[in-house]
Amino acid sequence: MQQESPISLTKPNTASPSANEHEQIDKKITRRSHRKSRAGCKNCKTRRIKCDETKPKCSNCKRRQVHCDFDQAASSSQRPSVASTSLNFEELPISEIELTYHYTTSTCFSISPWLTGSITWQTQMAEIGFENPYVLYLMFAFTALHLAHCRPNRKEEYTATADRNYERALVLITPEIADLNPDNCDAVLVAVQMICFISWGRGPQPGEYLAFGRDKRSDWLMMFRGIRTTLSSIEHRQFVKTHAPAARGKGRPLPTQELPEEYEKHLDELRAHVEFVSRDTANHEDDVMAVDILREMYDNRYQGVDSEYHVSFGWLFRMTDDFLERLQQRDPVTMIIYAYFVVLIRVLEQFWYMQGWTHHVMSGIWEMTPREQRAWLDWPIKRIHWIKP
16 A cells, blocks of 8 residues: 655545654654745845855855945944934945945046046946956045045045955955956056056155155055056057057147246256266166156147146156166156156146145155255246245
């Protein structure tokens, strides 16, 4: 005779069950009453993987270095209930959704004076960032600094958010730079450019003057030179998404700017001075070339043809490694030439991330230039309206 299922609904057994049958029924009922946990975080549910539900951040999110909604849930559980107090939105954590929204609707349009340039930053960051988390984290960091600038009453909060995302990005981008190749060159190029923007966006820092530092080497210059290294290491045609935007001018008319008084005359005098003081040194060719390229930058800028922020920083981009090394070491000749470069970056203070840098850099040049050579700084100081100490 065929054995009946102990919990069959089709043919119930009216006989009293034995002790063994009771045990089988209990096991079956216990097994059926178990339900799979559905309390995993949203990231794990989306990826359809098992979540260990560790709080405040599950292991999967911690390993991928992404936001876990358990973290938000834990922090929100510590707040007063709605019944006891009204909801204070400023107490809510800054979400990545907020940062993404602000970047695509505001921050990207603050990078470039041209609409086409802004749209490029808007679409490029999304396309590359969602495939490369370190680019996305740098976008979050830069956006948080922009929010800190726009909302000074929450500056400390947004700055902390910027620092956190910046540190997450550095951990991920370091091995990418060491393994630069055609597959990651677009992302690395965008990342090192964004790192430069973040350095500017933090505002002037004591002892840091972009191309040199008072007590240490310039971290910003190292990243800026990283752009050049990236471009020189990979053929231009390999940059499928970025097309190496930072190194190429677009030849568009620039907004009208006040023409520096007799800049040709002052640059001619600077060139003659550099020719004289470096005539018997191994640096002669580099120093004279630095002035000649600077003259080219002035002509481009004030005769109305160039592109965005590239015009000014194109000078540093074209300097030799030896010249930049001597600038880091605060060599007097390079410091004087650098002072004339600062006049060019003054126009960039129309961008929030460059505000305050011109006077700050000039103060560092003044401090590091020997007293007997400071007369060569008079014209640049006059042009940027800086007051000597």
